[in-house]
Amino acid sequence: MTLRWTISTCSLGAVLVVAGDHGVRAIALADEIAWLHNELHAMFPSVALVEDAVGLESVVSDLRASIDEGTSFDHPLDIVGTEFQRQVWQALSAIPFGSTITYTELAARIGSAHAVRAVAGACAANMFAVVIPCHRVVRADGGIADYRWGRHRKRTLLERESSALTLF
Secondary structure: OEEEEEEEEEOOEEEEEEEEOOEEEEEEEEOOHHHHHHHHHHHOOOOEEEEOOOOOHHHHHHHHHHHHHOOOOOOOEOOOOOHHHHHHHHHHHOOOOOOOEEHHHHHHHOOOOOOHHHHHHHHHHOOEOOOOOHHHEEOOOOOOOOOOOOHHHHHHHHHHHHHHHHOO
């Protein structure tokens, strides 16, 4: 298998996009490009990787619009995960723009009310920053929990979504 990748920038910092024949395989955010290079090789250790900034230009452009303007990201995703993870990620995708839920509520939504830690683990394993909106899950007290791509990014995303809703 061969995957194409590019690293670019967006308002949240550096962004890595990885895609294969069946769609986008990963979207990662970081402060430093070097970290994203390491993350790329950690996520796909035994896969042929080909840099393709030109071929992924429209994906990156649409991702920027999704991050900055709240537009939908309409590129196909090639989601790989356990059945439980996929169930959690599907439930995450159903959380409306500008809304938040708790890990407990998310666990209940998928019919696993006692699996709150497993739900949090599935959120942490999400390889599609922003597109599968695990940033919309908060602690039971409403506080900002950890976020794979940085707590400061989670806070920024939630603030942007809240502000966008107040404009309408």
